[in-house]
Amino acid sequence: MSLLGYRQAILAAACCSLLLVIDVTAGRAIQVSYIGCFMDNSARDMRGLSRIESVGEISVSTSFVSSGSMSWDFCSSFCALGGFPYFGLQYTWACFCSWDFGSLGPAKESDCNMPCNGNSSQICGGLWRNSVFALTYPKRSCFKQSQMPSLTVSSTLPISWSIAAQTALDCLIPCEASADCQAVIFSGQQRLCHLLRFAYPPASLSSTDGDYFVRG
Incomplete structure (x- = not known):
């Protein structure tokens, strides 16, 4: 041996x-499941990236990352680097990672209506609205x-x-x-x-x- x-x-x-x-x-084995549409404001509901400045080549802006190629895959893979159980997408291009969510309450499902700018077949939240997903690691x-x-x-x-x-x-x-x-x-x-x-x-x-x- x-x-x-x-x-x-x-x-x-x-x-x-x-x-x-x-x-x-x-890469890391992950499973993704959609939870729902939730409210956000300037104080931010999902704050797992607070005080993180950069992860690899990706810069963090206050508590989220942005990309012109945003998609469910992009955000889930990024948040998996920190083992986060939840991620959220907002306004076509913003990705949030978090240990919790929902402090501002749920929103109407129709409020999350913006396609991801990296995959138009997927929804990436809306104006002050997060499309929230659960991340599990089998x-x-x-x-x-x-x-x-x-x-x-x-x-x-x-x-x-x-x-x-x-x-x-x-x-x-x-x-x-x-x-x-x-x-x-x-x-x-x-x-x-x-x-x-x-x-x-x-x-x-x-x-x-x-x-x-x-x-x-």
Whole structure:
């Protein structure tokens, strides 16, 4: 058995509820379901991106991202980088990620009537109206080992935290238990684990020497 296969077998045997899948493919398995049309205002109902400045090459404007190619796929894939359970689309081009929604109440379904500017067959909210969707992750307990992403996250709030770790499992078990954790960097030399709030690391950890694992 190869060293990689041996390590995978040890990890799988040590924690039956935590499945580690060694893979280098990008992307995350997600399921999307439509919830409904909901009201918004300038204070914003969906604020999961507050204090996040950028994710990869995408800049965040206060609490949303915008794109001339906005679609359900674009927004869901973006919000999945942070493991958010909900996303909303507004005014054809705005994407919101959030841990909750609906503080301003539901709107008439007919109020969400604007086609997405990246896919005219899909509806992307309306004027101060969010088309809200649920995001679920059928493989959230699976982790893929991959190369460290070259893309990073910029934020004015902490988006990683560190714990002592003797093995990769010491990283993966607490990450799997935390909805806030989407990836880890395990440094065997330092016996340290960095748990990441997004699938991309902050710039301060982008050159860290270690093993990178991301949720499936």
